[in-house]
Amino acid sequence: MHGGPFDEDHELMQRRRDWRARREAMEAQPSGKRWRGQMRSYLYRTARRTHDVLRPTRPVRWGAERALRLGLTELTASFPDLPAAFDGYRILHLTDLHLDNIDGTAEAVAERVAAVESDLCVITGDIRDNIHAPMGPLMKRLGHVVSAVRARDGTIGVLGNHDSAAMVPPMEDLGIRVLLNETISYARGGEALHVTGVDDVHRFHTEDARVALESAPEGFCIALVHSPEVAHVAAARHRLYLTGHTHGGQICLPGGRPIAMGMKANRHLARGAWQHGDMVGYTSRGLGACVLPFRTFCPGEVVSVTLRKGPALVVGGGRKPRS
Numbered sequence: 309m310h311g312g313p314f315d316e317d318h319e320l321m322q323r324r325r326d327w328r329a330r331r332e333a334m335e336a337q338p339s340g341k342r343w344r345g346q347m348r349s350y351l352y353r354t355a356r357r358t359h360d361v362l363r364p365t366r367p368v369r370w371g372a373e374r375a376l377r378l379g380l381t382e383l384t385a386s387f388p389d390l391p392a393a394f395d396g397y398r399i400l401h402l403t404d405l406h407l408d409n410i411d412g413t414a415e416a417v418a419e420r421v422a423a424v425e426s427d428l429c430v431i432t433g434d435i436r437d438n439i440h441a442p443m444g445p446l447m448k449r450l451g452h453v454v455s456a457v458r459a460r461d462g463t464i465g466v467l468g469n470h471d472s473a474a475m476v477p478p479m480e481d482l483g484i485r486v487l488l489n490e491t492i493s494y495a496r497g498g499e500a501l502h503v504t505g506v507d508d509v510h511r512f513h514t515e516d517a518r519v520a521l522e523s524a525p526e527g528f529c530i531a532l533v534h535s536p537e538v539a540h541v542a543a544a545r546h547r548l549y550l551t552g553h554t555h556g557g558q559i560c561l562p563g564g565r566p567i568a569m570g571m572k573a574n575r576h577l578a579r580g581a582w583q584h585g586d587m588v589g590y591t592s593r594g595l596g597a598c599v600l601p602f603r604t605f606c607p608g609e610v611v612s613v614t615l616r617k618g619p620a621l622v623v624g625g626g627r628k629p630r631s
């Protein structure tokens with residue numbers, strides 16, 4: 309005999325065990341070409357050690373303090389096919405927190421999100437900076453952020469390329485539902501809004517992510533993906549794509565011109581609002597800093613997206629960071 313909640317739970321747990329084994333095997337592998345992976349890890353290690361030595365110095369403290377001045381970007385995204393029951397539904401989008409990099413990041417994010425009311429909070433990865441950082445202090449910082457979130461339907465998230473499979477159980481203990489190549493649905497007034505979340509596709513790409521995006525249910529569906537690199541895959545079945553990874557460049561030239569974005573595909577979707585076919589997307593500048601503990605000409609942002617039923621359109625802008 310098949311069916312029933314026990315079989316479903318058992319199948320889900322087995323799928324998650326299989327996912328974790330696969331992801332951990334990938335985490336143990338060097339990324340990309342061997343020499344490039346070794347060079348990158350050498351540079352990361354050197355940057356981290358230099359940062360640790362220079363952390364108490366005045367210029368580094370000044371840069372870190374400025375990086376934590378976070379802005380609020382409020383967007384309205386309209387869709388003719390949005391279920392009427394979700395007209396006005398607000399999504400708080402957090403990404404690239406890198407909580408173990410700059411001390412005080414969790415407190416700065418918590419202060420920003422505490423002032424924003426929403427229906428659902430979504431986190432699109434890179435909660436940590438160093439994949440080997442100790443779990444206890446990281447989860448304490450994440451718990452501080454999540455406890456400040458004011459979202460009626462709670463918090464869900466996906467992992468980024470800096471995150472590890474081992475983070476999933478403690479994140480779920482904090483009440484964050486982590487989507488591992490799967491879809492969750494929210495019901496209101498007899499209508500549904502679906503959210504598909506996939507594992508990181510930049511460093512840990514698998515066919516499971518593609519399958520999850522391509523087999524999302526019929527109806528209004530939102531994709532949560534760490535990077536914009538699979539927007540073309542999601543566009544067939546999703547109407548909104550929320551993402552990060554690029555930090556908007558993080559280290560930019562005056563005028564916000566980025567030096568590097570760290571993307572392998574869809575580089576034209578690296579920042580801000582965009583459209584791909586019938587799907588609209590937003591690539592957030594994120595909240596924290598990767599490796600180097602500062603940002604230049606590229607402030608971090610909390611994003612609030614209000615869904616509206618109406619002609620297809622994305623409008624809105626940012627509020628300047630607090631100084």
Ligand SMILES: [Fe+2]
Pocket residue numbers: 404405406434468470553554555594598
């Ligand atoms: Fe990141």
